[in-house]
Amino acid sequence: MRDILSARFLARTGLLAILALYTFYSAGPFLWIASMSLRTTSEISANAYALPETLHWEKYIEAWTGSNYGAYFWNSTIVVVSAVLALTIIGAMAAHCLARYRFPGNRVVLFVIFSTLIFPPQITIISLFQSLVEYQLYDTLLGLTLVYIAIQLPLTVYILEGFFARIPQDLYDAAKVDGYSHWEIFWKITMPVGMPAIATTVILNFINLWNEFLYAVVLITDESNRTLPLGVQKFMGDQLEDIGMISTGLMIAIVPVIVVYAFFSEKLIQGMTAGAVK
Amino acid sequence: MAVVTLERISKRYPGGDELAVDDVTFTVSDGEFMVLLGPSGCGKSTTLRMVAGLEAVSSGTLAIDGVVMNNVPAKDRDIAMVFQSYALYPHMTAKDNMAFGLKRRRMPTAERERRVAEVAEMLDLTPYLGRKPHALSGGQRQRVALGRAIVRDPKVFLFDEPLSNLDAALRVSTRNELIKLHQRLGATMIYVTHDQVEAMTMGTRICIMNKGRLVQVGPPLEVYRDPADTFVARFLGNPPMNLLEAAMLDGPAVHVGESTMPLPPRINPSRLPRAGGRITFGIRPEDLYEHPPADITGRTAPLPVRVTSVEPLGAETLLLVVPDSTEQEIVARVDRNSTARPGDRVVLGLDTSAAHLFDSDSGVTLDRH
Numbered sequence: 001m002r003d004i005l006s007a008r009f010l011a012r013t014g015l016l017a018i019l020a021l022y023t024f025y026s027a028g029p030f031l032w033i034a035s036m037s038l039r040t041t042s043e044i045s046a047n048a049y050a051l052p053e054t055l056h057w058e059k060y061i062e063a064w065t066g067s068n069y070g071a072y073f074w075n076s077t078i079v080v081v082s083a084v085l086a087l088t089i090i091g092a093m094a095a096h097c098l099a100r101y102r103f104p105g106n107r108v109v110l111f112v113i114f115s116t117l118i119f120p121p122q123i124t125i126i127s128l129f130q131s132l133v134e135y136q137l138y139d140t141l142l143g144l145t146l147v148y149i150a151i152q153l154p155l156t157v158y159i160l161e162g163f164f165a166r167i168p169q170d171l172y173d174a175a176k177v178d179g180y181s182h183w184e185i186f187w188k189i190t191m192p193v194g195m196p197a198i199a200t201t202v203i204l205n206f207i208n209l210w211n212e213f214l215y216a217v218v219l220i221t222d223e224s225n226r227t228l229p230l231g232v233q234k235f236m237g238d239q240l241e242d243i244g245m246i247s248t249g250l251m252i253a254i255v256p257v258i259v260v261y262a263f264f265s266e267k268l269i270q271g272m273t274a275g276a277v278k
Numbered sequence: 279m280a281v282v283t284l285e286r287i288s289k290r291y292p293g294g295d296e297l298a299v300d301d302v303t304f305t306v307s308d309g310e311f312m313v314l315l316g317p318s319g320c321g322k323s324t325t326l327r328m329v330a331g332l333e334a335v336s337s338g339t340l341a342i343d344g345v346v347m348n349n350v351p352a353k354d355r356d357i358a359m360v361f362q363s364y365a366l367y368p369h370m371t372a373k374d375n376m377a378f379g380l381k382r383r384r385m386p387t388a389e390r391e392r393r394v395a396e397v398a399e400m401l402d403l404t405p406y407l408g409r410k411p412h413a414l415s416g417g418q419r420q421r422v423a424l425g426r427a428i429v430r431d432p433k434v435f436l437f438d439e440p441l442s443n444l445d446a447a448l449r450v451s452t453r454n455e456l457i458k459l460h461q462r463l464g465a466t467m468i469y470v471t472h473d474q475v476e477a478m479t480m481g482t483r484i485c486i487m488n489k490g491r492l493v494q495v496g497p498p499l500e501v502y503r504d505p506a507d508t509f510v511a512r513f514l515g516n517p518p519m520n521l522l523e524a525a526m527l528d529g530p531a532v533h534v535g536e537s538t539m540p541l542p543p544r545i546n547p548s549r550l551p552r553a554g555g556r557i558t559f560g561i562r563p564e565d566l567y568e569h570p571p572a573d574i575t576g577r578t579a580p581l582p583v584r585v586t587s588v589e590p591l592g593a594e595t596l597l598l599v600v601p602d603s604t605e606q607e608i609v610a611r612v613d614r615n616s617t618a619r620p621g622d623r624v625v626l627g628l629d630t631s632a633a634h635l636f637d638s639d640s641g642v643t644l645d646r647h
Contacts, residue, residue: 102292170365173332178379178426179353192369 030254036247044243059248067245069252071224072231077256079141079227080209083148087156087205088198090149095160096190100172110161117154125218132219139221147219148209156201163197164190199264206260210253228253280343280433280466282306282329287338289324289490298324300490301338306434306468311460313481314470317513321490322470323438329468330436331355342433353382358427359436362443364419366411372422373398373407379430397425417448424456428463437469441476456480474514478502486510504634508558508641511634517563517596520608523638524559526551532635534559535601539579542633542645549644550635558641560634563596566610568618570627578627583608585622590614599626 036044037059038052063069098110128147129138137143171193175185191198213229220226232249235242282305289299299321306312314322327333328340331352340347347355358379366375373394380390398404401421411419420440427435437456441449457480460467471477477484478498485495486509494506505511511519524534530550531538541547551557570578583599586607597610597618610626618624635644 168363168365170361170363171367173327173330173352174359174361174365174367174426175378176332176352177330177357177359178430179382181353184382189367193367195369 033247033250036244037251039244039247041242041244056244059244060252063245063248063252067231067234067249068223068226069228069231069249072226072228073252075141075225076210076228076253079145079148080206083145083152083209084202084205086145086149087152088202091153091156091201092160092164092191092194092198093186094153094157095164096186098157098161099164099167100190110157113154114158117158121151121214125215128215129218138219139225141225144216144219144225144227147215148212151215152205152208156205159201159204160194160197164194167193203261203264207257210257281308282434282466282468283339283341283344284325284329285339285341287325287328287340288336289321289328289333290336297336297490299328302487302490302492303338304485304492304495306466308466309464311467311469311480311482313477313484314468314487315472315474315477315481315484315513316487316493317472320487322472322487325487326359326436326438326468326470329434330357330359355434356432357434357436358430358432359438360423360427360440362439364411364423364440364443366419366422366426368411371408371410372403372414372418372425375411375422376407376426376429379426393429393431394425397429400428401425416444417452420444420452424459428459433466435465435467437467439471440469441471442473453479474516478514486513488513504643504645505560506643508560508636511560511636515562517609517611519560519562519634520566521636522559522561522601522604522606522608524557524635526553526555526557528553532557532559535581535583535604537579537581537601537628539628539630539633542630542635544645545635546644549637551637556638557644558636558638560636561608561628562632563609563611565629565632566608566612567627567629568597568610568612568616568624570629574629574631575627577629577631579630581626581628583610583624583626585618585620585624587620588616588618590616599624 032049035052036048038055038057039050040056040059043050043053064073094113098106132138132143132147135143137146167190171189172185175189180188211229212227213233216227216230217233220230228249232246232253235245235249284305285303287299287302288297290297302321302325304312314325316322324333328335331347331350335348342355342357366372367378370378376394376397377390380393385393394407395404398407401424403418403421403425406414406418406422411422414422420443423440440456441452444452453476460480469476469480481498483496484498484501486493486501486506488509494501494510496504501510502514505514505519508521511521522534524532527533527538529540530547530553531540533539541550566581567574567578582602584602585597585599587598589596589598592614594614595612595616595618597612597616598607599610600607612618636642637644
């Protein structure tokens with residue numbers, strides 16, 4: 001009995017050690033940036049790993065007001081929230097069609113959508129630039145939003161299609177017999193039952209687009225249209241990198257991601273289909 | 279209240295070579311409980327789904343109350359369906375599940391609440407109305423699915439093997455509840471099952487299907503007593519009807535094993551093969567007697583057999599026997615006090631009036647119909 005207990009204790013300790021190491025590995029850089037965001041660049045230069053001696057909260061105010069961060073934040077919010085909203089609705093509708101309706105070429109359409117994932121963004125960026133200039137969408141938030149929708153749509157459709165296809169057909173048949181149209185069934189059955197998958201794509205798209213840099217740096221030039229990742233870049237000069245302000249800027253940028261994750265992760269974890277059938 | 283008519287209905291799935299449902303014709307009368315019975319893949323569920331409007335009809339005419347429904351969407355047919363998997367909406371409470379169809383019909387909230395409460399009361403679901411499906415037991419989920427159909431007060435109820443996910447005891451009690459429900463509502467119901475006990479006990483009539491085709495329609499006991507072919511004879515009854523290869527004799531009579539028997543009285547002589555021809559002889563296990571009772575001794579024929587196995591079931595005993603001069607094992611349902619042992623040679627009494635003859639090639643009955 002004692003042997004079993006000590007074996008269990010050892011296993012627990014081992015597991016805890018691994019988890020602690022992994023937590024340190026993933027949370028360490030975040031905590032480091034968080035501590036640097038409250039220190040000045042000269043303090044950081046003196047000792048990069050030291051904890052803050054005085055908490056320089058005023059750096060946040062300085063970043064927000066002095067470095068036009070409020071505008072970047074607002075631009076990022078407009079672009080990313082509209083793109084994620086459009087992605088969720090368009091992606092879910094496309095995935096619903098591909099998962100639920102049998103029509104010729106169904107799998108071909110899915111394959112074509114999914115195959116665009118293999119192209120690295122550098123391949124398409126020149127032609128995208130040309131197209132946006134042509135349509136007078138270059139250096140506009142609308143243009144960037146449309147590009148964001150286009151680049152994230154394949155993965156969104158792919159994730160949602162896989163989940164929607166596993167929703168039991170009987171639920172759809174029951175709703176049809178209950179008198180609902182295809183349109184109503186999409187909103188009243190697919191969307192709520194598919195919420196765990198939708199939450200996954202919302203988190204994924206939000207994080208990817210909130211942090212997106214390459215398309216933003218190529219397609220946006222005007223100061224007033226810049227998004228947050230471009231704003232952080234402003235602190236990187238040719239000669240000097242203001243590490244302290246970069247950290248503060250990054251911390252401001254991270255907050256919405258944490259809020260979105262905290263809100264949707266619960267939905268993500270909920271096993272909403274439990275008890276649907278059988 | 280409705281009459282459902284299927285006329286020469288067929289279903290071919292895209293890319294499928296064979297017909298899933300082949301030229302099926304039957305009518306379900308107003309207030310009737312029609313059971314579609316058959317083995318897996320016989321087309322019974324597909325037929326039901328065509329009635330529901332969940333599958334398109336490839337050819338033929340489907341009508342409810344005389345109105346052709348072939349191209350009417352499921353939502354406009356005024357039918358309710360209970361699924362094998364219950365198909366409860368997982369994100370809604372039991373109450374919302376039941377009210378979902380009523381909401382679509384823009385029923386006033388007060389009326390909707392009253393109907394749901396009334397049906398919940400009828401099905402003993404009142405304490406569970408606030409729960410979501412995952413917090414309900416299998417039997418409760420089944421009743422919510424049933425309630426969802428009842429509140430709608432539809433023209434036709436459709437059931438697709440609704441009891442097959444329940445355990446044995448619950449299945450029996452729910453079966454009885456369904457029978458009472460049909461008596462109370464008096465509604466037209468079509469019920470799909472592969473369970474012959476459900477079919478026999480619940481159906482006003484049974485419609486037996488095999489390989490997409492309709493084989494026989496009739497009241498349960500009629501179908502049991504006068505099977506249209508060897509498939510029905512074997513499918514209904516547990517143990518199933520014994521089928522033995524036999525030869526026609528002049529007289530006319532049939533030769534089975536070592537025994538010669540007169541023809542059963544209801545045989546149609548014009549359909550019999552000539553003397554010497556092969557024929558399939560059918561007898562139900564309960565029509566073989568170890569000690570024939572006095573009232574039927576006049577119409578029994580002796581069948582000498584060797585006992586291979588004895589299965590005492592308490593209320594009765596099953597004897598597995600091989601008739602002399604044959605290789606085929608058959609079953610006799612005899613008295614529970616039987617003393618027969620494996621290896622014994624006994625002479626069973628065969629009730630010739632209960633015997634059936636079938637064409638040995640097509641399997642079709644040769645009884646007079």
